[in-house]
Structures are given as structure tokens and as C-alpha cells.
Amino acid sequence: VTNTALRLPFTDAGIIDKAQSRKKVHLGADTKCSNAVTKFSSTSIKYDGSNDYIQLDEHPHFGTQDFTIECWFYALNANDWNFIFDTRGSGSSSSPWLLLTNGGQFQVGVGGSALYTGTSWSNNTWYHVALERYSGTWKLFVDGTQVYSAANTTDFNDTDVIYVANRFSDTDPLEGYMEDFRITTGFARYQGAVGSQQSSITIPTAALKG
16 A cells, blocks of 8 residues: 555564655664564554653654554553653644553543543553544544544644654653554544444554555
């Protein structure tokens, strides 16, 4: 799919952007691949909850177009804040983020404001999450089920950095595992494929492609 702007499968014994669009990938602390807990691939990436994360020198330009940010994750600590991704370069940035609260719920936000908090998650369980904007509405899907929906035509014009498994300020890192972090711009992977708003999507049954 030509709209793939970033794909980190966490295989091949390394952390490589298979979309070949990012110039630099920075690893925090001892971030590394592991075969201890996996979903579809032979390896996943392990974050130990102590400043392990991935930082990309710039993230794709979302603008006002459709996009999908998705991954599989497996968290280990429901009593702490765990960021899945953060596209803000600073506290003044007006870009989206997704985290797991210390109360065991999902939270979506933009800039410094949380827009949705809800839907419980459990330790030691694989989840597929997809934050997708399609035709002026963005939604959060957890394991294929829509849990949040709102009108959104915001011009997300920050292309500074993107943090995977951490907050921009290098706090609240994810403790757990992740497979297949992928960003698609200019196309909504799931709703765009069927051409209409959906309250549920079919989640991947194999490692992500494209």
C-alpha cells in the first residue's frame, strides 16, 4: 500500500522501518527485540518500563487528511501510566496521543487534553488498537470494536518527532511488548477500504503488511 508512512514490524532481529521513509530511529535505554512473548511474528519488541522507547526524528504529516495509527501491544503493568504512542514534540504541540491509564483504561488525547478515557484492558493480553480518521470523523478501535468516535478535521501539522511506547517528555514508558506499529497517511486502512463509517473493523489475523 503506497500510503504506508511507517511500519515497524520488530522482526529480522532488529528495529527497522519497512516503509523506508524515516531517516533516523533512536532507541531509548536497552530497547530490543525479544522472542519471549509474541503474537504473529517470531519476535516482538520488549519495553521494560524503565525508559525503553523508540523515537523517530520526524513523523508523517497528517494535516487534515485521513490516517490510521495502529499496533498490537501486550502490557504488564495496569497500575502505571503506559504510553502507546505520542506524536507531540512538546507540551505545546496539538498532536494526538494514546496511552493506558493507571486505572486500567485507554485514553486518547490531543495536545494537553484528554478526549476519551474508558474501556478496560488487562495485563498479559494482546490487544490490537487503531486510531483512525476517516472522512472528518476519527475513532479508536480496540480489538476491532469502536470505543470512541468524534468529529475531527483538525490540521495536525506537527512533524517534529514521534515516540513509540513513551510520552514526549520521556516519562510514562510502556512496560510490555509490541508488534507491528504502523502509520498510514492519506488513507483510512479499515473504513476507507469499505468506503463508509464503521462501528467495527476486522482486525488483522497475521503480521501487518505494506
